[in-house]
Amino acid sequence: MSRLPSLCALLSALSLGSPALAASRASFGGSVTVAHAGVAVPPDPALADAPADAALRALDTTGLCRDTPEGLTLGLARSMTRSSPDQLEITLADGLQSRKGAPLTALDVVTAWDRLFRGSPYRALFAPIRGGEAGLRAASVGRDRLQLPLAFPWPDLERSLCHPALAITVPAGFGARTGVGPFTLASPGHFRAALGFPAGRPFLDRLAVETTDARGAARAFALSRAQVELDGEAGVEGPRRFATYLLFREDRTGPGFRARVEASLDRSDLVRLFVRGPAAPLSALLPGAPAPTTPTPLANPPRGQSLTLLYDGSLPSQRPVAERIALKLHDRGYDVRLQGLERAALRERWASGDYELMLQSILLPAEAGPALAVALELGGQHARLAQELPAIGALPDDGEREALALSRAGALTASSQAIPLYVQGVRLKKGPRVAGGNLDALGVPDLSTLFLLHDAQLAPPGGP
Amino acid sequence: VSVAWALTALILGSAGDVPVRRATTSAPNALPRQAPASAAQTLTGLADLLTAQIRAAVPPPPLAVSLQPAESRAAPDAQALLPLLLARLSAARLAPAALNCEHDCEQAALTCDHDCDQAALTSGARTLIQLTLREDAGVWTVQGELHGVWRNFWDGARAVPPPGPTAALSATLPAPKGAEPLPLPPPETGTPTLVATELATLPDAVEALGAADVDGDGTDELLVLTSRALLTYDVQGQRLGQHPLDALAPAPIASRDPRGMIAVLPSPLRVLAFSQTRAAGEVLAWDAGARSLRATGTLDSPRWGCSGQTAQVHFTEGENTFAPAVLKRPFGRISREAVALTCRLGADGAYVAQVFPDGAAQVQTPGGPRSLAAVGSGIAFVDLDGEGTPELATSSALLDPDPDVLTFSSAKAPSRTIPLPGRILELTALRMAQGQREALVAARALPDGTWALTRVEEVSR
Numbered sequence: 001m002s003r004l005p006s007l008c009a010l011l012s013a014l015s016l017g018s019p020a021l022a023a024s025r026a027s028f029g030g031s032v033t034v035a036h037a038g039v040a041v042p043p044d045p046a047l048a049d050a051p052a053d054a055a056l057r058a059l060d061t062t063g064l065c066r067d068t069p070e071g072l073t074l075g076l077a078r079s080m081t082r083s084s085p086d087q088l089e090i091t092l093a094d095g096l097q098s099r100k101g102a103p104l105t106a107l108d109v110v111t112a113w114d115r116l117f118r119g120s121p122y123r124a125l126f127a128p129i130r131g132g133e134a135g136l137r138a139a140s141v142g143r144d145r146l147q148l149p150l151a152f153p154w155p156d157l158e159r160s161l162c163h164p165a166l167a168i169t170v171p172a173g174f175g176a177r178t179g180v181g182p183f184t185l186a187s188p189g190h191f192r193a194a195l196g197f198p199a200g201r202p203f204l205d206r207l208a209v210e211t212t213d214a215r216g217a218a219r220a221f222a223l224s225r226a227q228v229e230l231d232g233e234a235g236v237e238g239p240r241r242f243a244t245y246l247l248f249r250e251d252r253t254g255p256g257f258r259a260r261v262e263a264s265l266d267r268s269d270l271v272r273l274f275v276r277g278p279a280a281p282l283s284a285l286l287p288g289a290p291a292p293t294t295p296t297p298l299a300n301p302p303r304g305q306s307l308t309l310l311y312d313g314s315l316p317s318q319r320p321v322a323e324r325i326a327l328k329l330h331d332r333g334y335d336v337r338l339q340g341l342e343r344a345a346l347r348e349r350w351a352s353g354d355y356e357l358m359l360q361s362i363l364l365p366a367e368a369g370p371a372l373a374v375a376l377e378l379g380g381q382h383a384r385l386a387q388e389l390p391a392i393g394a395l396p397d398d399g400e401r402e403a404l405a406l407s408r409a410g411a412l413t414a415s416s417q418a419i420p421l422y423v424q425g426v427r428l429k430k431g432p433r434v435a436g437g438n439l440d441a442l443g444v445p446d447l448s449t450l451f452l453l454h455d456a457q458l459a460p461p462g463g464p
Numbered sequence: 465v466s467v468a469w470a471l472t473a474l475i476l477g478s479a480g481d482v483p484v485r486r487a488t489t490s491a492p493n494a495l496p497r498q499a500p501a502s503a504a505q506t507l508t509g510l511a512d513l514l515t516a517q518i519r520a521a522v523p524p525p526p527l528a529v530s531l532q533p534a535e536s537r538a539a540p541d542a543q544a545l546l547p548l549l550l551a552r553l554s555a556a557r558l559a560p561a562a563l564n565c566e567h568d569c570e571q572a573a574l575t576c577d578h579d580c581d582q583a584a585l586t587s588g589a590r591t592l593i594q595l596t597l598r599e600d601a602g603v604w605t606v607q608g609e610l611h612g613v614w615r616n617f618w619d620g621a622r623a624v625p626p627p628g629p630t631a632a633l634s635a636t637l638p639a640p641k642g643a644e645p646l647p648l649p650p651p652e653t654g655t656p657t658l659v660a661t662e663l664a665t666l667p668d669a670v671e672a673l674g675a676a677d678v679d680g681d682g683t684d685e686l687l688v689l690t691s692r693a694l695l696t697y698d699v700q701g702q703r704l705g706q707h708p709l710d711a712l713a714p715a716p717i718a719s720r721d722p723r724g725m726i727a728v729l730p731s732p733l734r735v736l737a738f739s740q741t742r743a744a745g746e747v748l749a750w751d752a753g754a755r756s757l758r759a760t761g762t763l764d765s766p767r768w769g770c771s772g773q774t775a776q777v778h779f780t781e782g783e784n785t786f787a788p789a790v791l792k793r794p795f796g797r798i799s800r801e802a803v804a805l806t807c808r809l810g811a812d813g814a815y816v817a818q819v820f821p822d823g824a825a826q827v828q829t830p831g832g833p834r835s836l837a838a839v840g841s842g843i844a845f846v847d848l849d850g851e852g853t854p855e856l857a858t859s860s861a862l863l864d865p866d867p868d869v870l871t872f873s874s875a876k877a878p879s880r881t882i883p884l885p886g887r888i889l890e891l892t893a894l895r896m897a898q899g900q901r902e903a904l905v906a907a908r909a910l911p912d913g914t915w916a917l918t919r920v921e922e923v924s925r
Contacts (some may be wrong), residue, residue, distance in 0.1 A: 022842040024861050025721060025803050025889065027821035028783040037484035070913045078714075095716075201782040224586075337830055432586055449720070455562050455587070456823025456838035458860040 031206035035217035037224035045167035053428035054164035093198030106140035119351035128154035145219035160370035166301025203451035227431035235429030238439030245418035290410035302334035313340030333464035366441035368405035379416030513635035523633040526559035528589035663701030670907035675727030705756030712742040721784035727769030738766035771809035844891035849921035850900035859888035
């Protein structure tokens with residue numbers, strides 16, 4: 001009963017392998033340069049979770065599928081079926097090979113996912129799997145099949161496995177890892193179409209990525225040196241799912257910390273003045289969840305308590321936000337020092353619990369259930385997953401699950417050790433001759449669907 | 465240095481508007497009046513005259529060429545003239561490219577000139593040629609002008625006459641015989657009108673359409689190929705059968721926009737269906753007992769065919785086009801990767817059309833070859849009125865037309881159009897009953913990802 005709607009959704013989604021094309025068909029070939037305002041994309045997909053990073057990482061490292069607004073699009077998986085309500089069976093596409101020529105097997109998929117259990121909040125996406133980490137490790141059956149047993153019904157599992165952080169990488173020697181994607185890296189910043197990609201080769205023959213600052217990206221686009229701009233001043237926006245939280249260790253900050261932060265922080269001010277790109281204030285664990293009532297701060301503030309706020313140095317918004325928070329907390333009697341870290345180091349400190357205050361940004365899954373799991377994990381409420389998720393997964397209707405997950409997110413915000421701050425999205429600006437690159441359900445552009453337009457396909461200026 | 469540039473810009477700017485001057489070299493703009501030629505000869509003559517004038521102006525390449533008809537009835541000839549002109553300019557190494565922009569300032573907004581320049585600049589051109597084809601009684605005229613579009617960065621937003629040559633272009637030839645202005649169809653009752661009927665909706669993308677009288681009842685059945693099944697519908701949109709493709713292995717190389725091909729062989733009737741998502745195709749025959757199609761064999765490559773003749777074609781691996789190939793008569797040659805192929809054998813000869821990814825189309829009819837400049841992927845020959853000569857049905861060349869427009873053009877009658885929402889990607893002719901009258905079936909991709917089948921036919925009121 002409960003799996004029927006999701007099966008139907010999956011079946012209809014499988015037919016959507018190709019984007020809905022037009023009265024004249026998209027043509028193959030050509031090359032496009034993408035200007036990207038930011039730093040080099042981390043090689044590990046679990047760390048490349050900012051929307052622009054995820055879009056660029058997915059060029060040569062993809063996962064089993066992609067979660068689009070129209071449904072699921074299969075990537076490295078050939079099929080994802082429920083052999084029974086509590087078991088998901090995944091078959092990998094034929095002939096998958098990493099860049100080094102090694103075949104990609106079901107064991108590689110399991111090993112890549114298993115890495116998330118060491119220091120990534122995205123491990124919560126595997127919470128519904130029976131036996132946890134051990135259950136996942138035992139999931140590979142044969143060369144190209146995975147059987148994921150579920151501890152409780154979880155209709156959102158297929159879509160949550162499409163999260164960009166769950167992209168598959170395999171060892172490439174000397175500690176490096178590579179993946180399989182619609183493009184292969186020809187030289188740094190230059191990608192060539194992978195003709196054997198299971199979902200079909202990308203429309204473009206070549207794609208170049210120019211990583212620069214915001215000004216350089218805007219200039220490259222204005223001079224037509226780049227035909228696509230990521231994270232620019234204007235462009236198409238999608239869902240905002242890249243959420244930033246202020247994590248705190250209550251045992252180190254002392255009681256009443258959350259109340260003092262809530263009392264001093266104006267999120268809309270923060271978003272308006274300090275956060276770059278399309279963003280919105282986030283007052284509960286998940287966007288769309290009801291905001292909890294603000295607690296009244298305790299009367300006797302600490303005097304001169306010294307705290308260290310860690311932030312991600314590679315995200316341009318986090319430094320000004322951290323400075324703003326330090327200033328606000330200073331008024332409340334805290335002496336906050338700032339320390340910028342690499343994203344990998346920041347996640348390590350989060351996993352080991354070795355911090356007092358920390359800014360963490362994560363890409364929330366598009367469905368509220370899995371998003372709640374990741375947000376609870378990030379806020380140190382791992383034990384809550386087993387209590388909250390079964391009730392959500394038991395509802396067969398997508399809308400009911402969403403509503404319950406959001407109401408639980410609102411209720412659990414106050415007990416979490418994560419103070420939600422804001423959500424961000426990405427902007428994709430395309431030149432007049434570039435089409436495609438649709439944003440998926442997580443707000444990540446799919447650059448493999450970019451294609452070039454011919455003269456005849458362009459609408460006449462001033463036309464309807 | 466920048467000060468000097470700014471001064472130059474200032475001086476040039478203060479010079480005001482420079483009137484368009486004629487090309488200094490005198491090039492002929494009209495041939496002596498002679499016996500009216502055929503339409504093709506007149507268009508060739510106009511293209512030759514214009515090429516001579518353009519070459520005389522020595523424009524810096526590349527050129528952007530925009531050719532608009534003055535009235536809608538001149539549109540087919542404007543479409544035919546543009547490729548002729550482009551070919552000649554290309555031979556003169558002027559690197560021309562067609563530019564579709566409205567430059568009739570009386571009808572468009574006041575800023576239209578600037579927009580056309582901007583469009584030309586964006587397309588990488590240095591010189592813009594704007595032409596208008598007028599078909600008056602007894603004489604065809606092409607008029608327009610040529611000017612540079614390159615702008616000095618230091619000019620900023622200031623209106624400065626563009627550098628490079630400026631020339632007025634004009635060519636006049638007597639109208640060809642039989643090309644007197646065609647009377648527009650009077651809108652009174654009794655005229656045939658186009659009527660669209662919704663047949664069915666599908667959750668899957670339509671890869672190919674075909675039509676054949678598979679059950680021998682005298683009316684064609686509609687064959688629809690998707691990535692999962694070959695579906696059979698009757699003319700009213702009732703589904704008769706579904707033949708799943710599950711028995712066929714998946715293709716080794718997938719495509720993001722998979723295509724298909726359906727051909728029909730007569731006596732005994734066999735349907736040859738090939739989907740790009742599969743490694744092989746199938747030969748199917750009608751099973752009268754089960755009232756469905758049944759596979760009788762496999763196909764190693766797609767077959768393109770019409771009226772009982774077929775030719776072997778190939779998909780471009782991983783793409784949505786058909787690979788170049790030399791085929792037997794009457795199919796001719798696929799000269800470059802083609803995005804759509806259609807053919808028909810009439811009593812008067814073969815009708816073959818190929819559409820290329822850039823929207824150009826090559827049409828071969830008993831009356832001679834013709835090039836079209838901007839058509840979409842949906843193309844088919846259909847005899848709507850049953851009088852023996854098929855009309856060419858084409859969809860819009862735009863990427864995302866709203867709505868898409870089906871255009872029916874023929875040598876004898878003015879073009880007719882019918883708008884249909886969605887994006888028309890596949891077309892086929894369908895014989896409705898005994899006789900010659902046919903309907904057209906269009907497969908439309910809708911914004912929500914589903915597809916619709918629509919029948920368009922001619923109805924006399």
